[in-house]
Each structure stands twice: as structure tokens, then as C-alpha cells.
Amino acid sequence: MKKRILSLLMAVCLMATLVSVCSVSAFAASTNRIYTQNLKAKAGETIEVSFYASTSDQFACLTFTPDFDYTALELVNVECGITAGSFLYNENSTNPKFIWYNIENVELPQGTPLFTLTFTVKDGAREGTYPITLLFNENDICNENGSRIPLQVEAGELTIFRYLLADVNNDLSIDSADVVMLSRYLVYLETEINTYGADVNQDTNIDGRDLIKLARYMVGLEQIDGIVNY
Numbered sequence: 001m002k003k004r005i006l007s008l009l010m011a012v013c014l015m016a017t018l019v020s021v022c023s024v025s026a027f028a029a030s031t032n033r034i035y036t037q038n039l040k041a042k043a044g045e046t047i048e049v050s051f052y053a054s055t056s057d058q059f060a061c062l063t064f065t066p067d068f069d070y071t072a073l074e075l076v077n078v079e080c081g082i083t084a085g086s087f088l089y090n091e092n093s094t095n096p097k098f099i100w101y102n103i104e105n106v107e108l109p110q111g112t113p114l115f116t117l118t119f120t121v122k123d124g125a126r127e128g129t130y131p132i133t134l135l136f137n138e139n140d141i142c143n144e145n146g147s148r149i150p151l152q153v154e155a156g157e158l159t160i161f162r163y164l165l166a167d168v169n170n171d172l173s174i175d176s177a178d179v180v181m182l183s184r185y186l187v188y189l190e191t192e193i194n195t196y197g198a199d200v201n202q203d204t205n206i207d208g209r210d211l212i213k214l215a216r217y218m219v220g221l222e223q224i225d226g227i228v229n230y
Contacts, residue, residue, distance in 0.1 A: 031055070031056045031057075032053075032054070032055040032056060032057055032149060032150060032151045032152065033053075033054050033055070033151070033152040033153070033154060034051050034052065034053050034054075034114060034134065034151065034152070034153045034154070035051065035052055035054065035153075035154040035156070036049055036050060036051045036052070036132065036133075036154070036155070036156035037049075037050070037156055038156050038157045038158075038159070039156070039157075039158050039159070040158070040159040040160075040161070040172055041121050041158060041159075041160055041172070042121065042160070042161065042162060042170075042172070043121050043122065043123050043124070043125045043160065043162060044120075044121060044122075044123050045120075045121050046076070046118060046119070046120050046121075047118070047119050047121065047158070048116050048117070048118050048119075049116070049117045049118075049119060049132055049156065049158070050113035050114075050115070050116045050117075051113065051114050051115045051116075051117070051134060051153075052110075052111065052112070052113060052114055053108040053109065053110060053114045054110065055107075055108050055110070057143070057149050058105035058106055058107050058108075058143060059105065059106060059108060059141070059142070059143060059149060060085075060101060060102050060103070060104065060105050060106065060142060060143050060144040061099070061100070061101045061102075061140060061141065061142050061143075062099070062100045062101075062136075062140070062141060063097070063098070063099040063100075063136060063137070063140035063141070064097070064098060064099075064115070064134040064135065064136050064153075065096065065097045065134070065135045065136070066078070066096050066097075066098075066117055066132070066133075066134060066135075067131075067132070067133050067134065067135045068119070068130065068131070068132045068133075069130045069131075070094070071122070071125070072121065072122055072125035072126065072128075072130055072160060073119045073120070073121060073122065073125070073130065073132075073158070074093060074119060074120045074122060075093060075096050075117060075118070075119055076093075076118050076119065076120055077117070077118040078096070078098050078115060078116070078117050078118070079113075079115065079116045079118075080098075080100055080114075080115055081109060081112055081113040081114050081115065081116065082100055082106065082108065082109065082114065083109075084102050084106045085100055085101055085102030085106060086100070086101055086102070087099070087100045098115070099140075100115075102144075103144065104144050105143050105144045115134075117132070119132075119158075121158075121160055125160050126160070127160055127161045127162060128159070128160060129157050129158070129159050129160075130157065130158045130159075130160060131155045131156070131157055131158075132155060132156050132157070132158055133153055133154075133155035133156070134153045135153075136151070136153065138150075138151075163194060163196040163197055164194075164197055165196070165197055165200070165202075165224065165226050165227050166178065166197055166200050166214055166217065166224055166227055167194055167197040168181045168182045168185075168193050168194055168197050168198045168214070169181045169193065169194065170193075170194035170197065174217075174218075174227070175218070176218060178197070178214060179211070179214055179215050179218060181193060182198055182206075182210065182211050182214060183211055185198065185206070186206075186207070186208065186211060198210060200213045200214045200217075200224060201213050202225075202226065
């Protein structure tokens with residue numbers, strides 16, 4: 001009799017453990033994610049960082065705290081791309097937080113910005129890579145019944161730098177426009193260029209040798225030492 005009772009108790013405990021494990025696994029194996037892109041910017045620029053959704057569930061409440069390096073970035077605005085429901089943002093530059101909510105479940109838009117955060121890169125920001133993400137309490141991510149919905153937020157990165165080698169027009173890319181601008185500069189048709197980027201061969205002079213090196217690089221005939229590709 002005692003053996004039967006002991007066996008029954010063990011079976012009950014095992015079932016409870018399995019249910020618990022399954023529940024945790026189901027919550028952890030979320031198919032709902034919010035993600036952003038990797039961007040680049042110079043000190044002093046204003047840049048928009050958009051977060052997108054890839055979800056299988058419907059939501060009624062999303063509450064987030066932006067997380068970023070306050071020494072390099074200043075958050076100046078947050079916009080919501082969800083057409084239904086209400087959106088509130090406290091506009092606090094040192095303790096920002098925002099919430100979207102609706103009285104009924106809503107399917108989040110896919111492929112269009114869910115939230116867009118506008119930052120100013122501070123003039124004194126050091127060059128480097130800075131993560132940007134959204135923090136949340138799992139109780140603040142729920143549906144219309146108040147049931148928590150599992151969610152994963154994937155951080156993005158903002159690369160801050162002052163100059164990019166071979167970027168003559170200082171638009172943060174290296175393309176044929178840089179070749180044209182450098183050639184015009186050499187015959188005094190352009191006066192404002194990124195002199196650091198224009199010194200392609202890094203000999204402290206800007207001349208025809210830089211132009212040829214850049215032009216050959218653009219068609220894959222030559223490499224440029226020290227160039228940074230993004």
C-alpha cells in the first residue's frame with residue numbers, strides 16, 4: 001500500500017515538473033521579435049533608428065525603455081507606427097519610456113517601422129560602435145486579457161566616426177560621386193570636400209594620384225589600405 005502511494009506521489013511530481021518545463025520552454029521559444037538595423041553617423045548628425053516587428057501573436061500593450069549610451073547620444077523624439085490604439089512618450093531625455101496600448105488585440109505591422117527613435121549624435125561623441133535596444137518588463141507585454149506574450153528584442157548598433165577614408169563628399173559612402181567630386185576639386189570646380197577622405201593614398205597631399213587610386217578601387221583594380229567597409 002505504501003509503495004503504491006509513494007509511486008502515485010512520484011507520478012504526480014513528475015507530471016507537475018513536465019508541465020512546468022513545457023510552460024517555460026513555450027515561453028522561452030518565442031516567435032515574436034522586435035529588431036532594428038545597424039547604422040552609421042558622424043558627430044553632430046541627427047539619425048533615425050527604426051524598430052520593426054516579426055510576430056505571430058496579437059498584442060494590446062507594449063511598454064519600452066530605450067537603452068543607449070547617453071554620453072554619445074541624445075534621444076530627441078519617439079514616434080509610433082501602429083495606427084490603432086494610443087501612444088504615450090514621456091519625453092524625458094535622461095529617463096525615457098514609452099507605451100502603446102489598445103483595448104483590443106492588434107496585429108503588429110510587419111515590414112514597416114513599429115517605433116522610430118530620433119537621436120542627435122553629440123559633438124563630443126567618441127568614435128566607436130554603440131548598441132541601441134529597447135528594455136522591457138515581461139508584465140508590460142500582454143494581450144487584451146492581460147496574458148503575458150513572450151517577446152525578444154534584438155539590439156542594433158550605431159557606428160560613430162568623424163571621417164571615412166576615400167569618402168570625398170562626406171556622405172558616409174564610397175561611390176562614383178566621390179570620384180567626380182575629387183576630379184572637380186583638382187581643377188578648382190569644387191572647394192568643400194572631406195580632405196581626410198580625399199587623401200586616398202595617405203601621403204598628406206591631395207592630387208591626381210589619389211584620384212587614380214580611388215577610380216581604380218571603384219572598378220576593383222586596386223585596394224585601399226585602411227579603408228573601412230560597412
